[in-house]
Amino acid sequence: MCCSGFLKMIMFVFNGVIFLAGAAILGVGVWVKVNSDSFLGILNGVDGAPSGLSELVYVSYVLIGVGVVLVIIGFLGCCGAVKESRCMLLTFFSIVLVIFLIEVAGAVVLLVFQDVAQELLGELEDEVRKGIEVNYGKDEGLTSLWNATMEQFKCCGYKNYTDFDGSPFNEEHGVYPPTCCNASITTGVCNKNGASRSMIDGCFDKLLQLIEDNAVVVAAVALGIAALEIAAMVVSMVLYNNIGNKA
Template identity: 30%
Template sequence: MAVEGGMKCVKFLLYVLVLAFWACAVGLIAVGVAVQFTLNQTIPIGATAVSVVPVVIIAVGAFLFLVAFLGCCATCKENYCLMTTFAIFLSLIVLVEVAATIAGYIFRDKVKSEFEAGFRDQMKEYEKNNSTAEFLDGLQEEFNCCGAANYTDWEHIPLTPKNRVPDSCCVNVTQGCGNGFKPSDINQKGCVEEIGNWLKQKALVLAGAALGITFVEILGVIFACCLMKSIRSGYEVM
């Protein structure tokens, strides 16, 4: 009876965890959409490697939602095969999350280099494309930055009139402030560094949330294995 009572507790906790998985799944999908929107606002189109991040987050969230439904059915029916499948799929999600974290850490420098290359390509289109100009102006104003590494990057970009920077580079943005500018009136920091630091802060928050979700998923695997063992041993869990 002691084992049966213990398994009842495990079964109840597994129900709670399944509800938590559903909440985490919805949260991951929402975060993925938010990350996609944020990247569209801050990362130049050329930074293709970064665009994979929100897709992975949304895919993991959707898969976790389905796995949580499977776990609910397996717990309710006390079915050994369903519970085994649930534990395996949940373990796969944990492995994917760990692998994604490791890959993100390993390729962080490549992402930065792609971001900088994409930003410089966008700068070349500044006077050729109005949407690109609005995009870069918005970034430079929002992050108080100028150019990729610094304001001197604009010296290599043919602007009209010559020897000027976009007005969005100015500390105090006014019409024509980039013409005949003084260095002291221009934001000195480059956008790659400023936006990179901002994204790192967001990534740390995201990593902390992912760590918490992974811990809950590991608990789910452990409880599922305990319940599998009880079902296989022939105990009746009500």
């Protein structure tokens, strides 16, 4: 009885951690989805964009899906231990085993995702910069999308302020978007002098940094959860056998 009670407590603690970690991954997935939509929207609208680019959008959905599943199995494991249900424990073990294998594969993909993303986004540079030169200030939808992206990421153009040279906005007003100038350096409108002195990073570099930071964090969290899941599977099977012996 003492051993069984200890195992139930261990099972409850393990699955409580898995439940909370699943909620954390779900939160990261939602955050990545919200913060990546604007820039990816621009890239997906570029003529000649590589077909693989659309797959970047799915990363956030994968994280959200994994988070939801972890929350469910964490709840299932806790209930199976408390209620001493062999059916629930066996179901829990099976689901966790499948999720464990998926997470290991996903962690490996995330670790190499940065290089893949950089290659895909690098192929788009000429097309995106041409789109800015031709349509920024003329196409209301593209202009609004770029403004929202630059404001959100605190960046300027695809590579830097020179992307806006010759654009309808630059030709008409003789200035650059406000985000291309550092407020501590330039006051008033953002002219060429202020933009060149500020040298705000382009959105390409900012997006790569976002991908890099989140890939490392998510991969580390996933591997940590995988270790907990191995322990939880072992405990669940021991508890499963003990319940069977009691019956």
